[in-house]
Amino acid sequence: xFKATTNHAAGExxxxxxxxxxxxNAFTSSDYTAFYQTVAPSALELMMSFExxxxxxxxxxDDVVKTERDVVIEERRSSTDTNPQDVLxxxxxxxxxxxxxxxxxxxxxxQEIEQLNRVxxxxxxEKYYWPNNSVLIVAGDVEPETVxxxxxxxxxxxxxxPDLPPRIRPVEPEQNTRRTVTLSDARVSxxxxxxxxxxxxxxxxxxxxxxxxxxxxxxxxxxxxxxxxQALAVxxxxxxxxxxxxxxxxxxxxxxxxxxxPRGDAKLADLEAAAAAEVARIAKDGVSSxxxxxxxxxFVRDMIFAEDDQDDLACIYGSTLATxxxxxxxxxxxxxxxxxxxxxxxxxxxxxxxxxxxxTGYLLPKTENEEMTLGAQPHAAMNIQEVKSxxxxxxxxxxxxxxxxVNIGFAFNGGITQDPVGKEGMANLMAGLFIEGAGNYDxxxxxxxxxxxxxxxxxxxxxxxxxxxxCMLPKQQDAAFGLxxxxxxxxxxxxxxxxxxxxxxxxxxVGSERDPDxxxxxxxxxxxYGTHPFSRPGEGTKESLAGITPSDLLxxxxxxxxxxxxxxxxxxxxxxxxxxxxxxxxxxxxPEQQTLAPVADVVPKLGQLVEENCDLPQTSLRLAWPxxxxxxxxxxxxxLMNDILGGSGMTSRLFEEVREKRGLAYHVSSELTLDKLLVxxxxxxxxxxxxxxxxxxxxxxxxxxxxxxxxxxxxxxxLIGTYAIDRLGSTSSIADRLLDLQIHKADxxxxxxxxxxxxxxxxxxxxxxxxxxxxxEPAILVVGRRWAARMSKETHLAFLxxxxxxxxxxxxxxxxxxxxxxxxxxxxxxxRHWRSRRASRRNGxxxxxxxxxxxxxxxxxxxxxx
Numbered sequence: 070x071f072k073a074t075t076n077h078a079a080g081e082x083x084x085x086x087x088x089x090x091x092x093x094n095a096f097t098s099s100d101y102t103a104f105y106q107t108v109a110p111s112a113l114e115l116m117m118s119f120e121x122x123x124x125x126x127x128x129x130x131d132d133v134v135k136t137e138r139d140v141v142i143e144e145r146r147s148s149t150d151t152n153p154q155d156v157l158x159x160x161x162x163x164x165x166x167x168x169x170x171x172x173x174x175x176x177x178x179x180q181e182i183e184q185l186n187r188v189x190x191x192x193x194x195e196k197y198y199w200p201n202n203s204v205l206i207v208a209g210d211v212e213p214e215t216v217x218x219x220x221x222x223x224x225x226x227x228x229x230x231p232d233l234p235p236r237i238r239p240v241e242p243e244q245n246t247r248r249t250v251t252l253s254d255a256r257v258s259x260x261x262x263x264x265x266x267x268x269x270x271x272x273x274x275x276x277x278x279x280x281x282x283x284x285x286x287x288x289x290x291x292x293x294x295x296x297x298x299q300a301l302a303v304x305x306x307x308x309x310x311x312x313x314x315x316x317x318x319x320x321x322x323x324x325x326x327x328x329x330x331p332r333g334d335a336k337l338a339d340l341e342a343a344a345a346a347e348v349a350r351i352a353k354d355g356v357s358s359x360x361x362x363x364x365x366x367x368f369v370r371d372m373i374f375a376e377d378d379q380d381d382l383a384c385i386y387g388s389t390l391a392t393x394x395x396x397x398x399x400x401x402x403x404x405x406x407x408x409x410x411x412x413x414x415x416x417x418x419x420x421x422x423x424x425x426x427x428x429t430g431y432l433l434p435k436t437e438n439e440e441m442t443l444g445a446q447p448h449a450a451m452n453i454q455e456v457k458s459x460x461x462x463x464x465x466x467x468x469x470x471x472x473x474x475v476n477i478g479f480a481f482n483g484g485i486t487q488d489p490v491g492k493e494g495m496a497n498l499m500a501g502l503f504i505e506g507a508g509n510y511d512x513x514x515x516x517x518x519x520x521x522x523x524x525x526x527x528x529x530x531x532x533x534x535x536x537x538x539x540c541m542l543p544k545q546q547d548a549a550f551g552l553x554x555x556x557x558x559x560x561x562x563x564x565x566x567x568x569x570x571x572x573x574x575x576x577x578x579v580g581s582e583r584d585p586d587x588x589x590x591x592x593x594x595x596x597x598y599g600t601h602p603f604s605r606p607g608e609g610t611k612e613s614l615a616g617i618t619p620s621d622l623l624x625x626x627x628x629x630x631x632x633x634x635x636x637x638x639x640x641x642x643x644x645x646x647x648x649x650x651x652x653x654x655x656x657x658x659x660p661e662q663q664t665l666a667p668v669a670d671v672v673p674k675l676g677q678l679v680e681e682n683c684d685l686p687q688t689s690l691r692l693a694w695p696x697x698x699x700x701x702x703x704x705x706x707x708x709l710m711n712d713i714l715g716g717s718g719m720t721s722r723l724f725e726e727v728r729e730k731r732g733l734a735y736h737v738s739s740e741l742t743l744d745k746l747l748v749x750x751x752x753x754x755x756x757x758x759x760x761x762x763x764x765x766x767x768x769x770x771x772x773x774x775x776x777x778x779x780x781x782x783x784x785x786x787x788l789i790g791t792y793a794i795d796r797l798g799s800t801s802s803i804a805d806r807l808l809d810l811q812i813h814k815a816d817x818x819x820x821x822x823x824x825x826x827x828x829x830x831x832x833x834x835x836x837x838x839x840x841x842x843x844x845x846e847p848a849i850l851v852v853g854r855r856w857a858a859r860m861s862k863e864t865h866l867a868f869l870x871x872x873x874x875x876x877x878x879x880x881x882x883x884x885x886x887x888x889x890x891x892x893x894x895x896x897x898x899x900x901r902h903w904r905s906r907r908a909s910r911r912n913g914x915x916x917x918x919x920x921x922x923x924x925x926x927x928x929x930x931x932x933x934x935x
Contacts, residue, residue, distance in 0.1 A: 090790010
């Protein structure tokens, strides 16, 4: 769908979106396919005209279909075949669903993908791509009447297609047995289980049932106040993670799932039994009115938070309409949630969550000698106010009263680099304890108060900074500000929560011990940074974490949390006078000065090769060149060069050469960081040498010739336009951006000057930046099969040695994934948008659990096409 039509050449749509600073992509779910653009309001008609054109005028040739089919094959290898969790969940799906098409992976089975051809693609296109089989959703700064006029002007010109029959699927038979699926894999270090049931969706449920199931998942496993987490992680101490999930936005019946991973030496069988006991307890005894009331407040609050982002709004309405719902269903959902009774919760638990009708998947480590026992609108023209309190605290404020939300971001200088030698992971552990008790409130009491206040807060340890965020409802700000003040000024660091959070972090560390990417990342850091603090693992090690005491954490907190290293950004429904008073309340009692250890500057050691040999169907390639500081005169010239090279996604040179022309990879991009420029891609192992050669050729051409004038002009439009769309689209993203500007010593009017600075960059300057950075010898990082590495070695000897790159000096290794937007994370359905904040909390679900849940969800929202 991103190829040529009878009216537009291949890539023309992508370039049009790129030049106005927008973004676009597509994804396929079990029930619908979605295409989306995020652009300025002035470009709405242009987007509609492109979409209307490709709805009927797509040119499908054998070459076009073959190339895109090869891309899908590479996507399957990278997204599923290389990940044990995804492999297991495909098997769970095929077992959970006996007759329903949901049992088939959205991306397809490999042997079927390989057989797809032009005839298949054309038949599908001709059957489904008609205006009378589509739904148009527009969210943002536009009037309904304008949308109607533009829709009639564009889509209205497309002929109506044949009426499609109702979407009647094969009926799932009654489930009468308990089934299990087991996968043992050498890459797995921490075992886990997932038990799933077939349950009604919002479209198939009786009145009130789907709402009850949503609240049941919240009560049972929606976060760190849930029954599963409190019972298994806090009270019994046998779980590193425990959660529940309900995907309600499906056309047919859907799934309800619980998940658990053991802590330390705890047995998986014991954990599974304890989780089953909690499910059975609700089915037998129900829930209390207080418990239900708190769950409702959390759920409705998350609905309000979702209104802050127009992408979320578009997805909420779009996914509902595409799966049999109505606009009225979306508008009435908060009131329907509030009407759910405790009796309904008990009833759906008893009726649907019977273990003799469940499917359980076990993901186990593979050992040689033993078997494990199962047992809102873009704010482009925002007004930034500098607010100074009586005690001298300065915050940047953007007032926005369109949605009743207040977002606060704050950061302290110092971060992971301040971890004492031998106690690596200190900053990360401290961040994980941020809501685990403060003042007179122990962990349990503090989190209950936080829940009552309708607020969410968290802390993150970054390389150079400790960053925090708080999201609250204005009507409850007194309680929320009071709790934030306690967390900042009077953390408890009680031994119980320390032991629990430390065990969760250790579980993540153990879980990555056999992960090739994680192993290679550790090699990479040591290779390019040596003994510098940048080379140390931010999460720490099992040994370093064991030595951290409460007094260590208190001393570390005192050294970091001080006013002279503080940055504050506030966005939302609050005025300057109120904020001025709140600043002193929150931060006024902190120490005046930080006590930080000096961190020397370091230049990454490039010109080397790092390898992690592993038996995977895909090889990951990472190449690193020198970066540029944001304060450097050629910063914007380098940013523009990177955008043209690989930062702009579907219009970049790398994307064109690697994916569009040759279908070698699903993803290829470049990313500019503070100290390096990274190119990342994944490809079939036997194509690694070819892909690497093409990437090197593209980079070499950029270094020697630079971009064209037309490319530079388009990149300027893209970078100027995308700034407001991607970074200023919600109160939380604005707060993040303001905080970032303060950290990097920008001034209040930076946003206004940025476009002018980009516009003044000349072609000569961009060419000079490309030559300076890309002429250097890169570090090359590879994760894949040994034979692929040897093949790559021969290729390198052919075209790298003339640049003075000695093979003996190389050490193979991979770097982490580039930070690029994934459409699955933006369009994951109603439940994802209203509940993701709960599911992603560290205490409710550590990162590997969130990834697992997202992978499960991804099969319903599989990225495709662009």
